[in-house]
Amino acid sequence: MRTKRSASCNRLPWRHSGLTRRVPPAPPEVEIQLRPAVGGSAAIIDELKRGIVDLAFVAIDEVSPDIEAEALGSEALVAVGRPELLRRDDEAIALSDLADAEFIDVPVGWGIRTVVDRAFAQSGLERRVTVEVADMGTVVGLLSAGLGIAIVPPSFLPADDRELVTRSLAPEVRWSFGIITPAGKSLTAAARPLAELVLASNRTRAVSDSSRHHLLPHPD
Numbered sequence: 431m432r433t434k435r436s437a438s439c440n441r442l443p444w445r446h447s448g449l450t451r452r453v454p455p456a457p458p459e460v461e462i463q464l465r466p467a468v469g470g471s472a473a474i475i476d477e478l479k480r481g482i483v484d485l486a487f488v489a490i491d492e493v494s495p496d497i498e499a500e501a502l503g504s505e506a507l508v509a510v511g512r513p514e515l516l517r518r519d520d521e522a523i524a525l526s527d528l529a530d531a532e533f534i535d536v537p538v539g540w541g542i543r544t545v546v547d548r549a550f551a552q553s554g555l556e557r558r559v560t561v562e563v564a565d566m567g568t569v570v571g572l573l574s575a576g577l578g579i580a581i582v583p584p585s586f587l588p589a590d591d592r593e594l595v596t597r598s599l600a601p602e603v604r605w606s607f608g609i610i611t612p613a614g615k616s617l618t619a620a621a622r623p624l625a626e627l628v629l630a631s632n633r634t635r636a637v638s639d640s641s642r643h644h645l646l647p648h649p650d
Contacts, residue, residue: 470540470564478612484621489541490608498613502632504606507546509597510587511579522600525553532560534569534578542605546581549603 469476471488475497478486493499509516509523515531516523529550536543550557561577563569566586573580573594583605584596609628611617617625 470537470543472539472544475610478610481612484618485609485611485625487607487609489545490606490610491541491545493610496613497610499608499610500629500632501606501608502628503608504604505583505585507542507581507599507603507605508584509579509581509599510573510594512573512576512593513595515576515579516595516597518595519597522598522602524600525550525555525603528579528581529555529557532558532578534561534563534572534580535559536566536569537562537564540564541607542582545603545605549599549601553601 474483474486474488475494477483479496487502490499490501509528511531535546538544538547561572563572566582569580569582570587572578574591581599581603587594587596609625611621611625
């Protein structure tokens with residue numbers, strides 16, 4: 431019998447998307463499964479608590495005490511759309527200026543959706559989500575087709591796209607993500623190599639980023 435252990439994510443954080451190719455081979459009795467979770471962060475966390483997955487990459491803005499989380503990074507979200515739907519401007523756009531827009535978004539339960547919904551609610555605003563899809567790549571495709579605007583992490587957008595307009599938000603809205611495991615439990619043989627690889631890469635990158643910061647010339 432093969433022991434099946436899983437790591438779950440909707441999309442690996444952009445800095446870590448290539449790490450799965452470097453995970454050491456698993457023992458013969460272990461089968462590592464990496465899979466998406468269409469229910470978003472809420473569904474992934476529920477599966478983690480029930481022992482269906484061993485670790486997960488999720489939004490970590492709110493994590494319950496029975497979950498251990500280590501932050502991997504955060505991004506300031508941006509408004510994105512075609513120029514006929516979102517005017518080009520270097521200035522940040524206020525959430526109130528987007529209240530009448532038609533939004534493309536991921537379903538309720540996804541971490542990004544939770545962060546954006548909360549930002550509008552805290553500003554006393556409502557918004558209209560007219561298209562919901564459980565895949566960020568599809569969101570970007572629908573943006574390119576002009577079916578609405580979206581608020582997304584900039585790292586999810588194609589680097590070479592010249593058609594879409596990107597605007598920062600006022601006030602700033604941040605999305606934080608990390609790796610989570612059940613509190614008080616040791617990682618399984620399947621999950622441990624991936625977790626150690628991601629965390630080691632993240633800490634090495636943090637040290638490297640800090641070193642580059644100290645090497646920058648001080649502005650006059």
